[in-house]
Amino acid sequence: MSEFQGLVALVTGGASGIGAATAAMLQQRGARVAVLDLDVTSAPAGTVAFGCDVTDAASVDRAVAEAAAQLGGIDIVVNNAGIGAAGDVSENDDTEWARVLDVNVTGIARVSRAALPHLRQSAHPVIINMCSAVAYVGVRQRALYSASKGAVLALTLAMAADHVADGIRVNAVAPGTADTPWVGRLLDSAPDPAAAAEALRARQPLGRLVTADEIAHTVASLASPLAASTTASIVRVDGGMTSLRV
Structure with missing residues (x-):
């Protein structure tokens, strides 16, 4: 029997990319999983999906309440929903700054706030936030995105x-550049997609992008009741991106 048997997990942005991999892995390991996303048509098999906009408090409150009612509570919250942004500080206007911070930072607060009453009733409550390697190192053309993920690091602590x-543990995962739909779109929009892809691989010492399943495995490890003494981590x-110079 898995340590997740009988536990309920809620994963935002859980219908694609890292979120979908995380939702699928938690479900496979025995958790009942609620996926919250703007478009839930691709939610992993076996999960229960709820349409949700993390920038709308009413939408969040409704989706979290429905998930808790249908699945019998909430034990694990994975705040994965997020959006990217490219450019230096001059290349995103105030509206875009507000939009990205609203999703990537305030969205975590909205979902966590709505889930707290349920987490306080759980024997194994935990929140996992999705951070990024760019919270630790300066990366060109990622000013806004880096600012949002630096805020996620501070918010987690x-x-x-x-x-x-x-008794609620709160941790975060900080991936390096991952093989996700957003990165794929970023590469497709580059003047030379092949060269851009090679540059992304080259800046990670392992020489390849991080996979969504690798990130999901770490989320699941932190979410497990077996990690009961792990909090504020x-x-x-990141394939060594933030720690190695080779």
Whole structure:
């Protein structure tokens, strides 16, 4: 029997990319999984899907309440929903700054806030936030995205401090450049997609992009009740990008 048997996990942005891989892995390991996403048509088999916009408090509150009611509570929250942004500080206007921060940072607060009453009733409550390697190292043309993920790192530590007395663990995963639909779209829009792809691979010491399943495995490890003493940790799954110079 898996350590996830009887537990309910909620995964935002769970219908594609890292979120879908995470939802599928948690479901395969025995959890009942609710996927929250704008478009849930591609939610993994075996999960229960709810349409949700993390920038809309009413939408979040409704989806979280429906998930908890249908699945019998919430034990694990994976705040994975996020969007990217390219350019230096001059290349994104105020509207885009507000949009990205609203999704990537305030969205975590909305979902976590809605889930807290349910987590406080759980014997194994945990929140996992999706951070990024760019919270640790400066990467060209990622000013806005890096700012949002730096905020996620700080928010994770603050949430861990706030909720440790409730027994709620709060951790984060910080992937390097991952093989996801967003990265694929970024490469497709480059003047030379092949050269851009090679540059992304080259900046990671392993020489390849991180896979969604590798990130999902780390999320599941942090979410497991077997990791009951792990809180306020940000685990890097980045192929050595932030730590190695080879």
